[in-house]
Amino acid sequence: MSAKTTGWLNRVQTDVLARRYFAIWCGDPKSLGFLCFQPVAVASCAGIIWQGTTPDERLYFILSFSAIFFGCVNACREIVKERAIFLRERLVNIEIPAYVASKAWVLAQLGFLQTLLFYVGCRYFLVLEGFPPLFVLVLYTGVLAGTALGLFLSALVRSDVVALGLVPVVLVPQLLFSRLILPTRALEGPVAWLEQTTLAKWGFKALEVVVAADPAWFELIKSLGALLGLGAVLLLATGLTIKWREVWDA
Amino acid sequence: MRKGLFLLLVVLVTGGSLWLLAQPQAQVPFSVLLSPEMRKVADLSRRFLEDIQFKDFKAAARYSPLEEQKSADIPKLIERLFAVKPEFLDIQRFEVLSAYLDSTHRRARVKLLTHVKLLNTNELRKPEVLLYWKKSITGAWEMDLASSLQE
Numbered sequence: 001m002s003a004k005t006t007g008w009l010n011r012v013q014t015d016v017l018a019r020r021y022f023a024i025w026c027g028d029p030k031s032l033g034f035l036c037f038q039p040v041a042v043a044s045c046a047g048i049i050w051q052g053t054t055p056d057e058r059l060y061f062i063l064s065f066s067a068i069f070f071g072c073v074n075a076c077r078e079i080v081k082e083r084a085i086f087l088r089e090r091l092v093n094i095e096i097p098a099y100v101a102s103k104a105w106v107l108a109q110l111g112f113l114q115t116l117l118f119y120v121g122c123r124y125f126l127v128l129e130g131f132p133p134l135f136v137l138v139l140y141t142g143v144l145a146g147t148a149l150g151l152f153l154s155a156l157v158r159s160d161v162v163a164l165g166l167v168p169v170v171l172v173p174q175l176l177f178s179r180l181i182l183p184t185r186a187l188e189g190p191v192a193w194l195e196q197t198t199l200a201k202w203g204f205k206a207l208e209v210v211v212a213a214d215p216a217w218f219e220l221i222k223s224l225g226a227l228l229g230l231g232a233v234l235l236l237a238t239g240l241t242i243k244w245r246e247v248w249d250a
Numbered sequence: 251m252r253k254g255l256f257l258l259l260v261v262l263v264t265g266g267s268l269w270l271l272a273q274p275q276a277q278v279p280f281s282v283l284l285s286p287e288m289r290k291v292a293d294l295s296r297r298f299l300e301d302i303q304f305k306d307f308k309a310a311a312r313y314s315p316l317e318e319q320k321s322a323d324i325p326k327l328i329e330r331l332f333a334v335k336p337e338f339l340d341i342q343r344f345e346v347l348s349a350y351l352d353s354t355h356r357r358a359r360v361k362l363l364t365h366v367k368l369l370n371t372n373e374l375r376k377p378e379v380l381l382y383w384k385k386s387i388t389g390a391w392e393m394d395l396a397s398s399l400q401e
Contacts, residue, residue: 051279052348054363054376116264123271124280127345127363132268213365213374 010098017094017102025106035074035110039118042066047125055129057204060211061180063122064203067139069171070114071146072153075107076163079154079242090246100239103151111143130210138210138224142203145227148234149199155241174200202226277345288349288358291391295346295360295381298393302328303341313393315386322395332366332377340367347378356385 025032046066050059079086079100086099119136122128128135149170157163175181177195187195195201206223209215270276275296282288294313301310302324311322325336332339344364351358362379382394 052361054347054378120280126279127277127347132271133265136264136268 008097009101010095013095013098014101014105017099018105021102021106022109025110035114036117038070038073039066039114040121042070043118043121043124047122051125055126055211057208058180059126060207061178061200061204063118063139064142064207065171065174065178065200067115067118067142068146068149068174068199068203070118071107071111071143071148072150072167072171073146074110074114075103075147075150076153076167077160078103078107079151079238080157080163081154081160083158086242096239096242100151100235100242104147104235107147107151108144111147112140115140115143128211130207130212130215134210134220135207138203138206138220141206141224141227141231142199145199145203145231145234148231148238151238152234152241155238155245174198177201178204180204197230199227199230202230274343277343279346279348282346282349285351287351287355291351291358291360291383292346292349294383294391294393295349295362296344298381299341299344299362299364299379303344305336307336311395314395315392318395324395327395331379332368332375334368334370338368338370340369341365342367344379358383358391 046059046062050056086094115136118139119128119132150167153166153170154160154163157166173194177191177198178200179187179195182191182195202223206220206227209217209220209223278289278292278296282292298310298313301307307324310324311319314322328336328339342365344362347361347363349358349360360381360383362381364377364379366375366377367373368375383391384394386392
């Protein structure tokens with residue numbers, strides 16, 4: 001694994017690590033099966049509840065939140081569970097950006113599969129408004145942002161049990177600081193600021209635009225940009241956390 | 251190269267499938283499409299609403315039993331449902347929300363969501379429409395117009 005760095009990312013290392021990581025997923029059919037089961041189960045629950053009714057904003061909020069949830073749950077153990085291996089490989093010059101990128105890349109592919117299963121699962125019971133490719137794109141962006149959040153959690157903690165325990169700690173506020181839960185008058189000051197930083201807010205906003213009769217395209221681009229931007233910040237934070245932990249532990 | 255082609259194939263297949271789902275005929279839950287009988291009544295319901303959308307009331311009456319076709323006053327039923335005269339009604343689109351068959355599989359009800367614009371007030375509404383169907387002795391599905399078109 002010679003260090004052939006192009007820019008800040010060693011593409012050779014990323015490729016090798018991603019291939020290995022993908023092979024690990026493929027060699028674990030139980031985990032892969034659970035990964036596929038998750039969206040189907042959630043879609044079935046949503047479908048049973050909303051079947052035969054007009055889809056409303058609560059449904060769209062649940063869908064956007066679920067997408068973030070899938071991404072976060074998929075990724076929350078992925079760095080911490082192989083910390084010992086990573087530390088050993090660091091001795092032979094594994095680079096942190098390549099390591100994080102390989103995780104993100106493989107999880108993004110699996111997330112795409114989950115998104116499609118989730119959409120098809122929902123469509124089994126419901127007719128979702130909006131242009132389907134855009135609808136899937138918004139859900140997928142939510143999965144990607146959730147994956148970045150999960151990777152950050154995974155880099156932050158020392159055991160995978162703690163990582164799993166932290167998932168509700170970061171996801172429940174996504175619910176609490178949402179427009180559906182908060183009365184409008186509470187959306188001021190720090191609460192309003194916190195709402196702006198939640199992934200669920202932007203995912204929901206993007207879905208609202210997609211299902212609108214007259215979509216505001218600029219709002220859609222803004223919301224998707226916010227989701228991807230927050231995701232990028234979280235990935236950067238993941239890399240920095242790994243580095244900081246390395247320095248700290250030394 | 252192979253990776254790139256595979257990625258392109260995935261994007262094309264996924265994009266194509268999703269594009270197909272955007273077509274008006276696909277605005278039905280998959281569960282309805284999987285049952286031939288439900289698919290049939292859902293399709294008839296869509297065609298009935300399409301007739302109303304294009305103000306073809308004569309064609310819309312064709313879904314009723316033969317003996318009721320002449321007396322079927324569809325404009326009046328539309329007025330009752332939307333509280334507006336048919337000439338002020340612009341049905342923009344509609345989708346099947348659900349379709350159910352009874353235990354005998356000889357009666358069905360289809361729920362549709364319509365997106366309408368009232369031309370006299372420019373108001374946009376989303377009324378739900380229920381259509382009731384019965385299977386005739388010949389095996390054809392006939393609409394029970396009197397009980398249908400309820401909001």
